[in-house]
Amino acid sequence: MSGNPRTKSTLHPPPTRTAPLHKPDARVQRTRAQLGNALLTLIVEKPIKEVTVQDVLDRSGVGRSTFYLHYRDKDDLLLSQLEMFLETVSTSLSVKHERSHRVVPVAELFAHIGNQNKLYRVLSDSGHLKDFFDLAQGYFARGIERRLAESGRLGHLSPRELSARASALSGSMLSLLRWWLDRGEKESPQEMDSMFHRLVWTGLQ
Numbered sequence: 001m002s003g004n005p006r007t008k009s010t011l012h013p014p015p016t017r018t019a020p021l022h023k024p025d026a027r028v029q030r031t032r033a034q035l036g037n038a039l040l041t042l043i044v045e046k047p048i049k050e051v052t053v054q055d056v057l058d059r060s061g062v063g064r065s066t067f068y069l070h071y072r073d074k075d076d077l078l079l080s081q082l083e084m085f086l087e088t089v090s091t092s093l094s095v096k097h098e099r100s101h102r103v104v105p106v107a108e109l110f111a112h113i114g115n116q117n118k119l120y121r122v123l124s125d126s127g128h129l130k131d132f133f134d135l136a137q138g139y140f141a142r143g144i145e146r147r148l149a150e151s152g153r154l155g156h157l158s159p160r161e162l163s164a165r166a167s168a169l170s171g172s173m174l175s176l177l178r179w180w181l182d183r184g185e186k187e188s189p190q191e192m193d194s195m196f197h198r199l200v201w202t203g204l205q
Contacts, residue, residue: 031062031066035056035077036077036080036081038060039077039078042055042059043078044119044122048122052074053073079135082135086140089109089112090143092105092108093143093147102193102197103197104173106176106192108189109177109189110180110189110192111189113177113181114189117181133178137167137170140170140173141167144166144170148162148165
């Protein structure tokens with residue numbers, strides 16, 4: 001994420017938002033990680049509306065001026081954490097050059113979110129869960145499109161149709177995630193991974 005403050009204090013970025021082209025240095029990354037971890041810990045302990053910037057500073061040990069160098073407010077910090085998580089997960093298969101038919105690391109994603117179920121409920125109760133899914137739709141659509149292109153199996157599709165299918169698959173995966181979480185996570189993450197990818201390749205064929 002860029003160190004420059006955003007122009008708007010909002011959790012609804014434009015659909016065309018993309019990741020930055022440069023990577024912050026190690027010190028900046030450590031500072032952001034400290035602030036992010038502090039916020040995520042605090043919003044599990046008490047309602048997010050009750051968490052203040054000062055709470056985050058006290059928990060993280062970061063100074064106020066440093067905080068405002070990177071973020072406008074706590075919502076901006078939360079958005080940044082969600083984006084960093086989604087960027088990492090949505091591109092992980094391509095980054096690792098995984099040789100498989102998978103287009104999304106569903107097993108890993110579901111296992112992580114399932115293990116963090118309390119945080120999921122916090123986001124839901126505070127109204128921020130929609131922000132997560134809105135962001136996730138775009139990130140996973142781009143990640144899926146990249147994986148489909150890398151597979152070499154859909155060369156007959158136009159770029160526009162490939163993009164449309166990737167967007168539809170992203171929505172399907174997130175719908176499956178909601179279904180799994182809302183119904184008690186009875187299936188294993190690996191079973192959900194297999195289920196999703198059967199849907200992917202059956203539909204594409």
